[in-house]
Amino acid sequence: MLQVLVGLIPVAVVQVALYGPGLLLQLATAGATALLCEGVALRARGRNAAPELRDASVLVTAALLALALPPLLPWWLTVLGTAVAVLLGKHLYGGLGQNPFNPAMVGYAVLLVSFPLEMTRWPVPLGTPGGDWPGLAGFAWHSFLHGSAAAQWDAYTGATALDSLRNGLAQRYTMQEIFAEPAFASFGGAGSQWVNLAALAGGLYLLARGIVRWRIPVAVLAGLALPAWIMHVVDPGAYAPATFQLFSGATMLGAFFIATDPVSAATSDRGRLVYGAGIGVITWTIRTFGGYPDGLAFAVLLMNLAAPLIDRYTVPRIHGHPGR
Amino acid sequence: MLARRTFPAGLRLPSHKGVASRQPLRLAAPPALAVVALDQGSGTEARPVVRPGERVRVGTCVGRALEPSATAVHAPTAGIVRAVEVRATAAGAGSGLCVVIENDDSDEPERECAPIAWQSLAPGDLLDAVRNAGIAGLGGGAFPAGEKLATARSRAVGHLVLNGAECEPWICCDDALMRARAADVVQGAQVMLHACGASRCTIAVEDDKPEAIAAVRAAIAAAGDGRIEFLALGTAYPAGAERQLLSAATGIEVPHDALPPAAGLLCQNVHTAAAVAAFVRTGAPLATRIVTVTGSGVRQPANLEARIGTPVAELIHACGGYLSNPQRLIAGGIMTGRALATDEVPLTQAVNCILAATSHDLARPGQEFPCIRCGDCADVCPAGLLPQQLHRGVATGNAALLERYGLEDCIECGCCDYVCPSAIPLTAGFRAARAEARMRHDAQRRANEARERHARHERRLKAAAEEQRLAFEAARRRARGEGGE
Amino acid sequence: MSAGAIVPAIAMAAALALLLGAALGWAATRLRPDTDSLAARIDALLPQTQCGQCRYPGCRPYADAIARGEAETDQCPPGGDATARALANLLGREPRPVNPEFGVAAAAMIAMVDESRCIGCALCLPACPVDAIVGAPRFMHSVIEAQCTGCGLCVPPCPVDCIAMAPPSSAVAPRGRRAA
Numbered sequence: 002m003l004q005v006l007v008g009l010i011p012v013a014v015v016q017v018a019l020y021g022p023g024l025l026l027q028l029a030t031a032g033a034t035a036l037l038c039e040g041v042a043l044r045a046r047g048r049n050a051a052p053e054l055r056d057a058s059v060l061v062t063a064a065l066l067a068l069a070l071p072p073l074l075p076w077w078l079t080v081l082g083t084a085v086a087v088l089l090g091k092h093l094y095g096g097l098g099q100n101p102f103n104p105a106m107v108g109y110a111v112l113l114v115s116f117p118l119e120m121t122r123w124p125v126p127l128g129t130p131g132g133d134w135p136g137l138a139g140f141a142w143h144s145f146l147h148g149s150a151a152a153q154w155d156a157y158t159g160a161t162a163l164d165s166l167r168n169g170l171a172q173r174y175t176m177q178e179i180f181a182e183p184a185f186a187s188f189g190g191a192g193s194q195w196v197n198l199a200a201l202a203g204g205l206y207l208l209a210r211g212i213v214r215w216r217i218p219v220a221v222l223a224g225l226a227l228p229a230w231i232m233h234v235v236d237p238g239a240y241a242p243a244t245f246q247l248f249s250g251a252t253m254l255g256a257f258f259i260a261t262d263p264v265s266a267a268t269s270d271r272g273r274l275v276y277g278a279g280i281g282v283i284t285w286t287i288r289t290f291g292g293y294p295d296g297l298a299f300a301v302l303l304m305n306l307a308a309p310l311i312d313r314y315t316v317p318r319i320h321g322h323p324g325r
Numbered sequence: 326m327l328a329r330r331t332f333p334a335g336l337r338l339p340s341h342k343g344v345a346s347r348q349p350l351r352l353a354a355p356p357a358l359a360v361v362a363l364d365q366g367s368g369t370e371a372r373p374v375v376r377p378g379e380r381v382r383v384g385t386c387v388g389r390a391l392e393p394s395a396t397a398v399h400a401p402t403a404g405i406v407r408a409v410e411v412r413a414t415a416a417g418a419g420s421g422l423c424v425v426i427e428n429d430d431s432d433e434p435e436r437e438c439a440p441i442a443w444q445s446l447a448p449g450d451l452l453d454a455v456r457n458a459g460i461a462g463l464g465g466g467a468f469p470a471g472e473k474l475a476t477a478r479s480r481a482v483g484h485l486v487l488n489g490a491e492c493e494p495w496i497c498c499d500d501a502l503m504r505a506r507a508a509d510v511v512q513g514a515q516v517m518l519h520a521c522g523a524s525r526c527t528i529a530v531e532d533d534k535p536e537a538i539a540a541v542r543a544a545i546a547a548a549g550d551g552r553i554e555f556l557a558l559g560t561a562y563p564a565g566a567e568r569q570l571l572s573a574a575t576g577i578e579v580p581h582d583a584l585p586p587a588a589g590l591l592c593q594n595v596h597t598a599a600a601v602a603a604f605v606r607t608g609a610p611l612a613t614r615i616v617t618v619t620g621s622g623v624r625q626p627a628n629l630e631a632r633i634g635t636p637v638a639e640l641i642h643a644c645g646g647y648l649s650n651p652q653r654l655i656a657g658g659i660m661t662g663r664a665l666a667t668d669e670v671p672l673t674q675a676v677n678c679i680l681a682a683t684s685h686d687l688a689r690p691g692q693e694f695p696c697i698r699c700g701d702c703a704d705v706c707p708a709g710l711l712p713q714q715l716h717r718g719v720a721t722g723n724a725a726l727l728e729r730y731g732l733e734d735c736i737e738c739g740c741c742d743y744v745c746p747s748a749i750p751l752t753a754g755f756r757a758a759r760a761e762a763r764m765r766h767d768a769q770r771r772a773n774e775a776r777e778r779h780a781r782h783e784r785r786l787k788a789a790a791e792e793q794r795l796a797f798e799a800a801r802r803r804a805r806g807e808g809g810e
Numbered sequence: 811m812s813a814g815a816i817v818p819a820i821a822m823a824a825a826l827a828l829l830l831g832a833a834l835g836w837a838a839t840r841l842r843p844d845t846d847s848l849a850a851r852i853d854a855l856l857p858q859t860q861c862g863q864c865r866y867p868g869c870r871p872y873a874d875a876i877a878r879g880e881a882e883t884d885q886c887p888p889g890g891d892a893t894a895r896a897l898a899n900l901l902g903r904e905p906r907p908v909n910p911e912f913g914v915a916a917a918a919m920i921a922m923v924d925e926s927r928c929i930g931c932a933l934c935l936p937a938c939p940v941d942a943i944v945g946a947p948r949f950m951h952s953v954i955e956a957q958c959t960g961c962g963l964c965v966p967p968c969p970v971d972c973i974a975m976a977p978p979s980s981a982v983a984p985r986g987r988r989a990a
């Protein structure tokens with residue numbers, strides 16, 4: 002578990018550098034809430050809390066959730082999201098090893114659907130016009146404690162690349178016009194392309210250490226990139242290119258850290274390929290045709306639903322049994 | 326010589342074999358009291374044919390095999406039978422009926438032992454002779470060798486494979502055997518070929534035993550028998566497991582619901598082959614086996630050639646005694662062996678290693694966590710199973726799930742336990758569940774037979790009643806006809 | 811929603827409910843599962859002791875009765891709670907433990923004839939539902955251990971009380987077979 006947190010360090014560093022120190026507040030809040038909720042839940046279930054708390058697997062859930070949340074979130078939303086993730090997403094089902102859904106995604110999805118406005122307010126990344134670190138730091142602290150009035154938001158927040166893509170397409174702009182907007186950069190969303198690169202680096206580190214296996218991440222990225230590439234070739238004006246899809250939103254974080262949660266994923270080798278591909282394809286579908294800018298959380302939850310079925314039909318051949 | 330990878334799964338374990346194989350193979354002194362278990366490890370006891378007070382010689386039959394799965398048992402020392410009683414053994418139930426012989430140090434052999442001209446014997450007679458030799462599988466399985474060969478002949482097996490893999494850590498008795506008696510192994514192969522009717526033999530040895538490989542290859546060359554070939558296997562645990570070994574050596578997978586003869590294959594341990602060769606050379610039934618006495622808890626680990634029935638305590642004494650109090654005394658290997666409660670159990674044909682393991686040798690039991698379905702266990706399972714799913718079935722008592730995911734194909738090798746990051750005792754759970762499944766199948770089989778018999782019973786009664794009715798009708802018609810209407 | 815739109819909405823919902831309810835009712839009577847194959851599946855779960863403690867003359871008649879809906883799943887003592895639970899799971903009913911009115915689940919027993927007291931009257935032979943007693947009038951009677959289901963039906967007919975129920979000997983007790 003510690004290794005996974007180590008793998009998340011590059012993402013956290015880049016995200017703080019580009020979107021302000023709000024992330025640190027989110028991490029601290031989510032972490033503390035997660036440990037508290039886990040301890041209370043274990044005690045309530047009559048289990049010995051110490052070994053599992055020391056294992057700190059719940060901190061990975063908290064970290065992933067904090068990284069997915071906008072850094073300007075007020076503290077009560079972070080606490081709510083983390084509590085939902087740990088209590089409803091994990092302990093309701095029996096605790097470690099028993100959750101059918103990815104707990105961090107459960108928390109994220111509940112917050113996204115219940116508080117759509119707060120959950121889609123991302124700061125303009127530093128380095129693009131409008132980004133201002135010291136002001137952002139102060140604003141983040143203020144927003145964390147009190148939430149913020151609407152007028153102040155406009156000073157610091159802007160549409161993410163995926164937001165712009167959706168709105169632009171709805172207003173019938175072509176891909177070239179949309180990509181000229183400030184939210185877009187050389188190969189992905191402005192700011193978010195660096196976050197994705199950092200997540201990729203962290204993910205490759207975990208692959209090298211054998212903490213995650215290659216099947217799920219490769220399948221997710223392939224499932225996302227392949228339809229994107231095909232449709233972009235078919236109609237470049239209406240569909241975003243594959244590189245953009247891969248380096249925007251929560252793609253890399255999702256592929257290497259979120260989808261690879263072994264408990265809620267499929268468990269056989271072939272099953273993992275199907276599971277990852279499904280996440281990729283559904284994410285692309287939601288991003289292109291659906292109502293939310295980034296569909297990764299819902300894609301993960303939907304494939305979590307499908308995982309038992311996938312497992313049932315991808316049992317590998319047993320030695321001495323006829324070929325499958 | 327082909328070096329072939331065994332299979333994609335399995336583990337590379339630290340070998341620890343040099344510890345005991347450093348020493349040359351030596352003879353252990355015969356025990357003062359030989360405790361000969363009537364079940365030498367196959368699970369079925371032979372029937373004792375001697376009584377306390379009788380005098381026996383080396384090779385006298387003390388237990389007759391009345392069932393195909395029992396092995397005939399012979400006296401390993403000469404002397405007076407002290408008792409025929411239940412004693413602690415290394416076998417399944419922890420105890421069994423044993424013939425206790427007080428050694429009179431004469432070592433007088435049984436009179437009728439003479440070399441056997443096996444080449445001129447009809448295969449059937451050779452099989453009978455091997456059966457009477459009381460040789461069981463010496464690789465740990467202890468199934469009667471003669472019976473296995475007879476089954477192979479009746480199923481027209483074409484390919485014999487000799488298992489010299491010895492894949493489990495610490496054990497090196499087969500290694501010592503092959504280095505010292507490779508010619509016996511090859512001659513044993515020839516005898517077995519004649520007995521079972523197979524046309525070729527492959528001797529398979531793991532490639533971490535270079536001296537044994539050299540010795541066996543030289544012996545094959547010296548014998549000049551074109552039917553026998555050598556194969557080097559990539560070292561991996563559990564390359565020596567029967568089905569996996571056959572698959573690696575021949576490319577044929579034995580169907581899960583059948584035994585190797587159904588696929589035209591037979592697998593015997595190299596030690597068993599050497600024992601068969603020794604038998605035809607002297608005509609004397611099996612009295613000794615080579616056993617590795619090792620572990621950090623033994624002062625001078627070594628391979629000993631010891632009489633069957635020697636108490637384990639004496640074997641350890643012959644190796645310098647205990648160096649420190651072992652945490653566990655294991656009969657067998659560190660992955661698949663059985664922990665013993667006492668060192669007063671006797672050596673049997675099933676025990677290939679005595680391991681006095683200290684805490685240094687054993688893995689520390691970690692805190693057990695719930696299964697997180699990481700799949701590390703599935704990556705190493707040599708049978709291609711999904712232990713994480715089986716574990717779920719065991720934990721919830723779901724027999725249908727266990728059957729669907731192939732619990733019956735688990736070879737209980739322990740690879741999954743070794744890699745589990747949550748420190749779950751997977752193999753122990755599978756062993757218990759497999760025993761339960763066997764009992765359930767047995768009960769189901771008996772119920773099916775009872776259903777059949779009951780149906781026949783009903784048919785029989787109905788037929789009898791029908792017959793009676795017809796007879797009554799006929800009689801009534803006759804009565805009416807005679808009496809007139 | 812305007813008042814005018816509510817009435818048609820309620821009417822539509824009610825009509826749908828009536829229609830679906832009628833369809834389900836028709837399916838329940840006309841599309842019954844094939845009782846014969848159901849009875850066979852039920853029979854496959856029963857222990858085949860053929861003892862009659864369920865008040866039916868054998869396991870198959872009991873299975874038929876359950877399939878017809880005339881018997882409950884808790885009437886088989888030799889099968890024990892495990893069988894009762896398996897039957898309930900098969901039929902989608904609430905699992906019930908074995909009803910003590912029909913008997914108590916006991917350890918597996920085998921009938922043993924005390925050959926020294928047997929008078930060869932052959933009254934026990936027809937009583938055995940699986941023909942596990944061998945013998946003939948005025949010849950010795952013996953129970954074939956491996957075929958006896960332990961139903962106990964042979965005990966009452968014996969006029970000299972020479973049959974007793976005893977635990978099976980180790981030769982026939984269920985024993986785990988060795989793995990290949």
